[in-house]
Amino acid sequence: MFSLLHKTIEQFIHLDPQEKALFENAFSFREVPKKFTLVKYGQITRELYFINKGLLRLYYDKNGEEITGYIFREGLFASSYDSFLRQSPSIQYLETLENCELLVIRLEQLEELYRTVPKINILTRKIAEQRFINSQMILSSFLLDTPEERYQKFVEQHSDLLLRVPHHIIASYLGITPVSMSRIRKRQLQGAKLPERHKA
Amino acid sequence: MFSLLHKTIEQFIHLDPQEKALFENAFSFREVPKKFTLVKYGQITRELYFINKGLLRLYYDKNGEEITGYIFREGLFASSYDSFLRQSPSIQYLETLENCELLVIRLEQLEELYRTVPKINILTRKIAEQRFINSQMILSSFLLDTPEERYQKFVEQHSDLLLRVPHHIIASYLGITPVSMSRIRKRQLQGAKLPERHKA
DNA sequence: ATCTTTTCTTTACAATTGTTAATGGGGCTG
DNA sequence: CAGCCCCATTAACAATTGTAAAGAAAAGAT
Numbered sequence: 001m002f003s004l005l006h007k008t009i010e011q012f013i014h015l016d017p018q019e020k021a022l023f024e025n026a027f028s029f030r031e032v033p034k035k036f037t038l039v040k041y042g043q044i045t046r047e048l049y050f051i052n053k054g055l056l057r058l059y060y061d062k063n064g065e066e067i068t069g070y071i072f073r074e075g076l077f078a079s080s081y082d083s084f085l086r087q088s089p090s091i092q093y094l095e096t097l098e099n100c101e102l103l104v105i106r107l108e109q110l111e112e113l114y115r116t117v118p119k120i121n122i123l124t125r126k127i128a129e130q131r132f133i134n135s136q137m138i139l140s141s142f143l144l145d146t147p148e149e150r151y152q153k154f155v156e157q158h159s160d161l162l163l164r165v166p167h168h169i170i171a172s173y174l175g176i177t178p179v180s181m182s183r184i185r186k187r188q189l190q191g192a193k194l195p196e197r198h199k200a
Numbered sequence: 201m202f203s204l205l206h207k208t209i210e211q212f213i214h215l216d217p218q219e220k221a222l223f224e225n226a227f228s229f230r231e232v233p234k235k236f237t238l239v240k241y242g243q244i245t246r247e248l249y250f251i252n253k254g255l256l257r258l259y260y261d262k263n264g265e266e267i268t269g270y271i272f273r274e275g276l277f278a279s280s281y282d283s284f285l286r287q288s289p290s291i292q293y294l295e296t297l298e299n300c301e302l303l304v305i306r307l308e309q310l311e312e313l314y315r316t317v318p319k320i321n322i323l324t325r326k327i328a329e330q331r332f333i334n335s336q337m338i339l340s341s342f343l344l345d346t347p348e349e350r351y352q353k354f355v356e357q358h359s360d361l362l363l364r365v366p367h368h369i370i371a372s373y374l375g376i377t378p379v380s381m382s383r384i385r386k387r388q389l390q391g392a393k394l395p396e397r398h399k400a
Numbered sequence: 401a402t403c404t405t406t407t408c409t410t411t412a413c414a415a416t417t418g419t420t421a422a423t424g425g426g427g428c429t430g
Numbered sequence: 431c432a433g434c435c436c437c438a439t440t441a442a443c444a445a446t447t448g449t450a451a452a453g454a455a456a457a458g459a460t
Binding site: 401402403404405406407408409410411412413414415416417418419420421422423424425426427428429430 | 431432433434435436437438439440441442443444445446447448449450451452453454455456457458459460
């Protein structure tokens with residue numbers, strides 16, 4: 001149950017068996033169905049989720065329209081970070097895209113871990129640094145790339161998500177409308193001279 | 201010389217006098233003229249800068265065009281983070297926009313600090329978390345706002361920079377061209393002056 | 401299997417931005 | 431002080447995206 005979690009944190013720090021036990025005990029296992037909302041707008045969340053199985057997405061509500069901010073895959077820590085880290089009302093929603101198996105750690109238990117295993121500070125520092133760099137990469141794509149190039153890079157990096165996630169969710173993540181994404185897909189099919197897939 | 205630095209880190213952790221001394225000693229003071237490049241593309245930087253006075257900007261080179269990724273003000277830690285944190289070749293440039301007074305800490309000295317004052321891990325974790333949240337805010341503006349709204353928010357939050365920084369640098373930071381930003385400015389002036397005419 | 405809902409694509413039109421080029425102002429330098 | 435470079439603005443045109451609506455396809459529910 002904890003194998004993916006250990007494999008993930010091994011990239012950052014080494015824990016001895018005793019520390020591993022303390023670390024594991026801070027988490028609880030939870031199964032959550034598809035389309036389940038873990039954090040609502042306005043709510044102050046005290047939970048951080050490690051994804052063993054499934055997909056989560058963070059999204060904003062813009063006048064009733066859902067704009068995806070991020071899609072979390074297996075092996076990642078997910079949360080409404082602004083709310084969790086600052087204990088402030090969330091400005092976004094966190095929801096499952098599939099049935100999920102999660103390892104949940106609550107803020108109190110994380111703070112307890114900081115006391116009992118201080119080197120967890122190094123772990124969370126490195127995770128925060130990695131998330132920051134990741135966020136910068138995405139932001140730079142908005143500054144440097146056209147929507148078409150952004151879609152192309154998404155396909156290269158997350159082609160599996162095209163099959164697992166509705167396209168209008170991906171479109172909003174790329175900062176475009178589903179209509180525009182459909183046009184881009186059509187252009188790329190024609191450009192690649194691949195066999196067309198719709199009516200003959 | 202260190203007063204702004206102490207004031208800044210006090211938001212995150214408390215250091216006793218001895219720790220403060222160790223912390224200060226890790227930095228060196230440096231004056232840098234306007235338009236000076238601190239980090240070049242491809243370079244692996246080992247320095248992190250705290251800005252006592254002046255402005256820095258991070259920018260990308262896109263076929264000879266300079267696209268600004270971030271503008272750092274006084275009281276902030278600035279660096280080409282991707283390069284500094286991962287010790288990888290920088291994909292961006294870091295340059296002064298004004299004559300600057302900087303406090304510089306090198307990677308070796310930071311790592312030494314992690315050993316001698318372990319709670320510095322907490323400080324850098326919180327700084328990374330804050331930078332991550334800040335990056336998320338900017339990213340969300342690309343997803344949720346039009347270029348015009350993004351300009352408007354920039355004016356509200358950083359009106360002083362409109363006077364200190366050339367407009368084409370701000371435009372690229374907002375993800376638009378100087379031409380488009382000029383049109384937006386014109387529209388906003390007219391909107392503020394002229395009352396609404398009539399509806400269709 | 402049928403009905404219903406959701407999702408993806410297409411079309412036509414409106415609106416905005418990007419591109420290129422020209423103008424004029426401001427500041428810096430010799 | 432003149433000359434020059436950088437910068438902000440404006441104009442005209444091309445290209446792309448957004449919007450709204452409709453139909454087709456796929457997925458889910460009963």
